[in-house]
Amino acid sequence: MNPAQVRELLAQTFPDAKIYVGDLTGTGDHFQAEVVSDRFTGLNTIKQHRLVYGALQAYIDSGELHALQLKTYSPQQWQQTRVQIEGP
Template sequence: MISTTDIESLIAAALPGAKVQVQDPNRDGQHFNAIVIAEQFSGLTTIKQHRLVNDALKAYLDSGAIHALQLKTYSPEQWQNFSVQIS
């Protein structure tokens, strides 16, 4: 079973400097939610941003260790605009 800490570490290793928060809302070790803020996402579509994260977790996604991963990805600029809107 993979932990939220393991997932955070794998994403951070693939996207140096990224801010990563992962939750296991069902507490089942298979269904996760993640927010990733990374400079590498600048100028990329959401699909391309998600692919970068999924590539970091490919072995766990392919093996079924991670059954579901809900992603919210942002460049730092997107995150700043998002957080201003919800304030």
């Protein structure tokens, strides 16, 4: 797999989302992803991550995707994170 393929799979499940995917090791099976979606509003981090893993489960089960470092945010959480990093 490559980052574009992982991003496309996530975009199918989260069409409203802003998605970043990177390859952590260059081996095509260890990725990092940041997903910002309205679907995460009101959900805790565990529930957000379950939604993302659900979108990729077939690839995880097959071993095509071995590891995923994940950060998820609702748009409000994303904005708060940006303000904390960049300052007011």
